[in-house]
Amino acid sequence: MSFIKAAETQHRAQPEGRDLTALATAAAVAGGSLEPRRHLRELQQLSGQLAGYDAVIPPLPALPSTMLPGHLNGVPVMVKDNIDVAGAPTTAGTPALANNIAERNAPLIDRLTRAGAVITGKNVMHELALGATSDNPVHGFPKNPWDPGRICGGSSGGTAAAVALGLAPVGIGTDTGGSVRMPAALCGLFGFRPSPGRYPDGGILSLTPTRDTAGPMTRTLQDLLLVDSVLASRPAVSAHIDQSVRIGISPCHRVDLHPDVAEKYRQVQAALAANGARFVDVDIDSIVKDAAEIATVILWGEAADGLEHYLRTHNGPTLQELVQTIASVDVRQLLVAGLSSVDRAEYQAALQTRQRLREELQRRLDAFNVKALMFPTVPVVAPLAEQSEWMELNGKVVPTFPTLIRHSDLGGILGLPGISVPVGTGTLSHLPVGMEFSSLSGTDNDLLALVAAIEPGIAQVTPPSKIPMS
Incomplete structure (x- = not known):
């Protein structure tokens, strides 16, 4: 299959400063043309200049x-504030953990630093990762670099903003139902949710181990593949594609889209089809519907145990003390209503349904020899900040949170890998749109190889210095 090359070549040129990719940074440091400390100090100064975007939690x-030599030699990495970095607070954006200084790195942070990466900051997040706006009363409301009046998405919104702003070429977030992929899409980045277990766990405040996983956000797919190889402790995946690749599309993913998202969806299909990809209708609407019905059952069936485990192993407050001091009204309401709302039998039944749906999804994809599904990561472009609860979509007022996760939540419920690819900005909004590719659990390498092969013909990435920030 012959896929078209990206129209713009400026991103392959050697950038400078905030536009440096992870690969370019590591190569320049190894070659002696970039002094890492000076570069890191310049990015810290930039972080101070862009403090009004509320992406990074001070102090740096x-x-x-x-600095250890390795594949990520001298590469700055930003980290969501629910991941332990030794010597830094892990607050998860909640007051009760303000003084929770991590004694050791989360295992995935160790893998990054042993490869030479430098952790340069923790990022603002939706409190306890329970939301899609990242509006945090403790640390601020991360502003979208493309329009400061709009959200970055959540719950890893501050991490996405930091990478898009150029404060680091790599950010590590966590994803329950879209918390890496959604902010990546709204901020014009690549975002990868791996299958659970691909990266080491531990050292992360997690409400639902069945659904949660860490994942990287980057400005290039090459950087994402590099970081994935470090985190997964395996050779980097390279581009590979079957000559008769078949990509699945489903009815539920092409209805009620923002006009800009619908336009990009058509354009991406046309570009890939023109170069040999075959799109196949695979109706998974019933799977999406049934999965949505068990989403919160799994969450609340695990949340109390997940929180108590982290608090206990970190000598933290009790769960009751944590809940009493929650700063976000929406998060407090969710926890008070959700904790202890699911009994053991209901939770076990949900897990059985989850396994049935995973098997049914595999049967449907196998029946059409489909290697991956493609759909808009988010049905809308970044909503305005004041639309955090309700927004207008195609003449209707709709709830913001379920609209934002409408497409991405399936991957979190069933444990599927998914990659959000930035495919440019809409003609009406001039805001980024992301296209997700998702496949069966455990097929991460094949999915990464497929996206690596087709990405040059569809991805449109704007370097930080070129984002029209107001």
């Missing part, structure tokens, strides 16, 4: 005395 950490 001190630079390490030594």
